[in-house]
Amino acid sequence: MKTGGLTGISWEAFHALPLEEKRPYLERRGGRGEPFHTLFAQQFDRPLLERLAALSNRIRFLSKSKDGALWLKSLLCHKRAMLYFSQPSSRTFLSHLAACQILGLTTGSVRDTSISSEFKGESKEDSIRTFSSYFDMIIMRTPEQGLAEKMSWELSNSERPVPILNAGSGKDQHPTQALLDIYTLLRSFETKGGLHDRTVVFCGDLLRGRTVHSLSYLLTNFPRIKQVFVAPPQLQADESTFAALRAKGVEFEVSDDLRSVVPLADAVYMTRIQDEWDAAKGDSAKIDTSRFKFGAEELALLPENGIIMHPLPRRDEIAVCCDHDPRAMYWRQMRNGMWIRAALIATTFGFEDEILARPL
Numbered sequence: 547m548k549t550g551g552l553t554g555i556s557w558e559a560f561h562a563l564p565l566e567e568k569r570p571y572l573e574r575r576g577g578r579g580e581p582f583h584t585l586f587a588q589q590f591d592r593p594l595l596e597r598l599a600a601l602s603n604r605i606r607f608l609s610k611s612k613d614g615a616l617w618l619k620s621l622l623c624h625k626r627a628m629l630y631f632s633q634p635s636s637r638t639f640l641s642h643l644a645a646c647q648i649l650g651l652t653t654g655s656v657r658d659t660s661i662s663s664e665f666k667g668e669s670k671e672d673s674i675r676t677f678s679s680y681f682d683m684i685i686m687r688t689p690e691q692g693l694a695e696k697m698s699w700e701l702s703n704s705e706r707p708v709p710i711l712n713a714g715s716g717k718d719q720h721p722t723q724a725l726l727d728i729y730t731l732l733r734s735f736e737t738k739g740g741l742h743d744r745t746v747v748f749c750g751d752l753l754r755g756r757t758v759h760s761l762s763y764l765l766t767n768f769p770r771i772k773q774v775f776v777a778p779p780q781l782q783a784d785e786s787t788f789a790a791l792r793a794k795g796v797e798f799e800v801s802d803d804l805r806s807v808v809p810l811a812d813a814v815y816m817t818r819i820q821d822e823w824d825a826a827k828g829d830s831a832k833i834d835t836s837r838f839k840f841g842a843e844e845l846a847l848l849p850e851n852g853i854i855m856h857p858l859p860r861r862d863e864i865a866v867c868c869d870h871d872p873r874a875m876y877w878r879q880m881r882n883g884m885w886i887r888a889a890l891i892a893t894t895f896g897f898e899d900e901i902l903a904r905p906l
């Protein structure tokens with residue numbers, strides 16, 4: 547039986563739908579709302595996020611013992627995953643690779659299209675179709691916004707409807723990063739009253755930072771999370787981010803003064819200036835970003851229970867003197883990414899219940 551959704555609708559009609567209305571088409575058939583293709587943050591609501599967090603915890607725990615780790619490795623040893631990363635990546639690539647290894651999937655990868663047939667003139671569409679002949683899942687990162695979505699439709703309507711995980715698409719979305727960010731927030735506030743009634747400050751390049759776009763949306767699933775956007779005017783989040791918050795009745799604020807908002811923050815989410823998107827080389831360097839960095843003075847202003855996050859890689863937007871502070875969560879965030887990606891892959895293949903049923 548084919549489990550890959552996204553059939554029964556033309557590409558044009560699907561593409562034109564608002565993101566939230568795309569969710570049902572992307573679900574795993576016969577499931578409980580979990581994704582088959584993971585493309586957008588809009589596919590996740592609070593119950594699903596909490597299910598994924600619980601599954602991540604379980605996988606994390608099972609992995610600690612040899613018996614548990616061997617059992618996890620047996621679950622998907624009959625599946626293969628392709629990692630197609632035509633944009634630079636360290637953490638997202640390696641954590642997906644490690645997640646596959648935890649579950650026993652074997653993997654292949656293309657990271658340099660200059661040594662694949664794309665270099666001979668093969669289209670990306672044909673390349674991805676090729677991967678689906680040999681693999682059972684495609685994890686992909688590309689600079690092209692919308693390619694993962696188009697390929698999901700193509701594959702679902704082919705003889706090999708293999709799932710696609712979007713590991714970063716253009717400036718647009720990075721849903722699995724947002725999942726690990728939410729998992730980190732849930733864990734950080736678990737014993738401190740939970741993820742509600744909080745203030746999350748985003749700082750840096752909020753216009754082109756895809757992690758911000760996806761996380762800003764996911765946070766709307768939790769009650770009374772105020773979002774504060776701190777950026778130089780040229781790099782401030784755009785109207786589509788704010789319109790989505792207004793539509794959900796989420797309180798937000800725009801600022802250009804990090805120091806004034808840090809004392810009110812439960813989490814400060816720092817980001818890198820995404821200058822790879824500059825229209826002309828050096829454009830970003832002309833922007834004064836000196837006030838959008840987190841250092842010793844900001845650390846002194848951060849509440850005791852506040853946390854510092856960053857999707858990484860960082861440049862100088864978080865000073866290394868913050869690294870050993872217990873509130874610096876960016877290293878843990880990275881490791882959380884491996885667990886929640888394993889949970890997402892297991893869920894995509896329908897193994898959630900089996901993992902949760904395994905006695906500890």
Ligand code: NCD
Nearest residue numbers: 637638714757818857858859
């Ligand atoms: C981010 C990305 O690629 O969007 N990195 C990541 O996946 N952890 C953020 C960035 O590159 O600045």
